[in-house]
Amino acid sequence: MNSAEAKDLRAAALRVALRARILDAARRIVTRDGFEALSMRKLAEAIGYSPASLYLHFESRDEIARALGREGFAQLLAQLEPLGAIDDPRERLHALAHAYVAFGCAHQQAYRLMYREPEEGGRAGAHGATRATVATVTPAEHELPCEEAARMADLFADALEALAATGNWRHGARGDSALLARALWAMLHGVVALSQLGPGFAHEASLTLIVDAALDGWLGASAAKNGDAAAQHNAPPPPARTAKKTPDCPS
Amino acid sequence: MNSAEAKDLRAAALRVALRARILDAARRIVTRDGFEALSMRKLAEAIGYSPASLYLHFESRDEIARALGREGFAQLLAQLEPLGAIDDPRERLHALAHAYVAFGCAHQQAYRLMYREPEEGGRAGAHGATRATVATVTPAEHELPCEEAARMADLFADALEALAATGNWRHGARGDSALLARALWAMLHGVVALSQLGPGFAHEASLTLIVDAALDGWLGASAAKNGDAAAQHNAPPPPARTAKKTPDCPS
DNA sequence: GTCTATATACTGATAGAC
DNA sequence: GTCTATCAGTATATAGAC
Numbered sequence: 001m002n003s004a005e006a007k008d009l010r011a012a013a014l015r016v017a018l019r020a021r022i023l024d025a026a027r028r029i030v031t032r033d034g035f036e037a038l039s040m041r042k043l044a045e046a047i048g049y050s051p052a053s054l055y056l057h058f059e060s061r062d063e064i065a066r067a068l069g070r071e072g073f074a075q076l077l078a079q080l081e082p083l084g085a086i087d088d089p090r091e092r093l094h095a096l097a098h099a100y101v102a103f104g105c106a107h108q109q110a111y112r113l114m115y116r117e118p119e120e121g122g123r124a125g126a127h128g129a130t131r132a133t134v135a136t137v138t139p140a141e142h143e144l145p146c147e148e149a150a151r152m153a154d155l156f157a158d159a160l161e162a163l164a165a166t167g168n169w170r171h172g173a174r175g176d177s178a179l180l181a182r183a184l185w186a187m188l189h190g191v192v193a194l195s196q197l198g199p200g201f202a203h204e205a206s207l208t209l210i211v212d213a214a215l216d217g218w219l220g221a222s223a224a225k226n227g228d229a230a231a232q233h234n235a236p237p238p239p240a241r242t243a244k245k246t247p248d249c250p251s
Numbered sequence: 252m253n254s255a256e257a258k259d260l261r262a263a264a265l266r267v268a269l270r271a272r273i274l275d276a277a278r279r280i281v282t283r284d285g286f287e288a289l290s291m292r293k294l295a296e297a298i299g300y301s302p303a304s305l306y307l308h309f310e311s312r313d314e315i316a317r318a319l320g321r322e323g324f325a326q327l328l329a330q331l332e333p334l335g336a337i338d339d340p341r342e343r344l345h346a347l348a349h350a351y352v353a354f355g356c357a358h359q360q361a362y363r364l365m366y367r368e369p370e371e372g373g374r375a376g377a378h379g380a381t382r383a384t385v386a387t388v389t390p391a392e393h394e395l396p397c398e399e400a401a402r403m404a405d406l407f408a409d410a411l412e413a414l415a416a417t418g419n420w421r422h423g424a425r426g427d428s429a430l431l432a433r434a435l436w437a438m439l440h441g442v443v444a445l446s447q448l449g450p451g452f453a454h455e456a457s458l459t460l461i462v463d464a465a466l467d468g469w470l471g472a473s474a475a476k477n478g479d480a481a482a483q484h485n486a487p488p489p490p491a492r493t494a495k496k497t498p499d500c501p502s
Numbered sequence: 503g504t505c506t507a508t509a510t511a512c513t514g515a516t517a518g519a520c
Numbered sequence: 521g522t523c524t525a526t527c528a529g530t531a532t533a534t535a536g537a538c
Contacts (some may be wrong), residue, residue: 011503034371040531052508052533112368115448120285144451153452162522174465179456183438183465186445186452190437191443197366200395201404201437205430213427214434217469299521303516312514490513 019057023048023071026064031109035065035116044247062119064144072110073148076103077155084155089163092220096155097188097211104192105207111192118143157181163219170220180218270308272298274322277315282360286316286367301423313370317394323361324399327354335406340414341470347406348439348462355443356458362443369394407432414470421471431469438465 025046029038040061044051058064079099086092104111160177162168171180191210194201204208276297280289291312295302309315330350337343355362411428414420422431442461445452453461 036371039529041529046431051531052507053505055532056504115444117363117448120287143448144445146451149451169255171468176460176467179464180468182453182456182461183442183468186441186461187434187465188441189445190439190441191434193366193394194437194440197368197394200397204435205433207500209427210437211428212435213430215468216427217422217431217434218465240433290512292512302514303524304522307513472535 022054022057027068030068034109035113061234065113065116069113069116070145072114073145077151079103079150080155084158089159089166089228093158094215096159097215098208100188101192101207101211108196153181153185156184273305273308274318278319281319286364316367317365320364320367321396323365323489324396328399328402330354331406335409339409340417343410343472345466347410348466349459351439352442352458352462359447383468404432407435
């Protein structure tokens with residue numbers, strides 16, 4: 001029946017719209033007051049509904065947090081993947097690495113949500129529970145959304161392989177580009193995560209310099225440091241190793 | 252007065268003993284059921300006191316968590332610092348790195364507490380508060396206990412400087428050993444943290460191989476891989492690059 | 503189907519009696 | 521110092537109005 005179908009469509013549209021509204025409000029609260037401040041009550045109040053209504057659209061607070069985390073991953077990947085098109089592998093790796101850290105610093109709360117450990121096994125009651133309203137059947141067994149994680153690792157691995165293919169790298173194609181890509185990812189995550197814990201990690205050093213040191217150590221202290229690698233002619237003295245092409249981060 | 256002094260001493264001893272008992276119970280709960288399961292009520296019950304009594308010895312649940320975190324740092328440093336005595340710098344770095352990851356994998360909950368972000372500004376009520384009972388004046392402004400963090404960074408930095416001093420390293424003493432030490436620390440932390448989030452990071456690869464790839468990239472795919480670096484004569488084919496001198500980790 | 507209102511079973515933390 | 525009683529907050533479950 002035509003009118004019935006139309007009604008279904010409209011209802012579905014309303015559902016996704018409301019879901020989006022909930023996520024919007026949640027994102028606002030989290031980026032403003034931190035993840036800890038995200039309570040179902042405040043969230044419900046922010047969108048003008050009762051707390052119980054949220055559970056018609058999300059299985060739990062944790063699912064909302066996970067949705068925001070996946071959003072963060074998508075956002076980060078959206079910033080990184082265009083850089084994957086940079087031809088020169090060394091330049092590409094530098095761009096990817098610094099963009100990664102810049103994102104983590106610029107979107108602290110979103111970043112935390114991406115890598116936050118899920119609240120384990122249902123805390124409160126949850127004895128009976130006939131919860132089938134929300135179709136989210138994701139068993140949520142492992143965190144780090146698989147697809148996004150793979151794309152992230154591949155971005156780095158591809159660049160490393162491209163570098164190895166140039167022959168202009170002592171490392172050669174020894175088949176460990178997948179491993180080194182993971183190490184690179186881990187290093188970048190560590191830099192962002194540790195720097196967010198206070199000044200104890202980076203002290204006065206800038207995160208940019210730490211990342212540069214790591215990259216130089218891996219790729220060889222090389223050219224491709226200043227975007228246009230071809231313009232390597234005797235320019236005025238390089239700005240004393242302080243040329244940051246990425247906005248520096250707090251701490 | 253003599254008896255008064257003696258009484259004070261005894262009271263003080265009781266205080267520290269009780270503090271230790273609280274921490275012991277907290278450690279047991281956390282390592283068994285995770286940090287989320289650590290509630291003041293359960294903790295109080297575990298030591299046979301009322302919840303309110305805990306607040307006579309610790310300012311808050313957060314302070315207990317922080318104390319456990321510092322404990323974890325001390326434990327990790329106690330395992331790492333003896334390795335700082337290894338003469339060969341490359342071997343020393345390998346030993347430090349793998350011991351770090353092994354610790355993180357073996358003591359997951361303790362490790363999380365070490366790098367946990369503090370629960371920001373008092374969540375609940377906390378309106379009045381005349382809290383002076385506990386002498387802990389630590390303003391808790393920055394996490395990552397400064398002293399421990401510095402010792403950790405120095406362990407790595409010293410080894411890198413020792414390596415640079417041998418001249419047997421393309422990197423030379425360019426003054427960035429402090430920076431590379433931070434990058435190394437970040438990489439190790441990233442490996443532990445990401446691996447704890449599920450199989451999405453390391454996939455089927457072992458963490459040991461990832462760390463080896465990173466170290467080889469920084470230090471040069473070199474000797475010192477098998478404890479005795481002098482025994483580099485043509486040994487039977489190296490065990491297909493799977494020789495793990497550190498017990499492998501979950502995921 | 504969707505939402506409100508209410509109930510349960512927790513949480514960290516505090517005031518005040520003893 | 522230690523307790524009881526309580527506050528104000530939390531996530532979540534369920535009953536029932538519309």
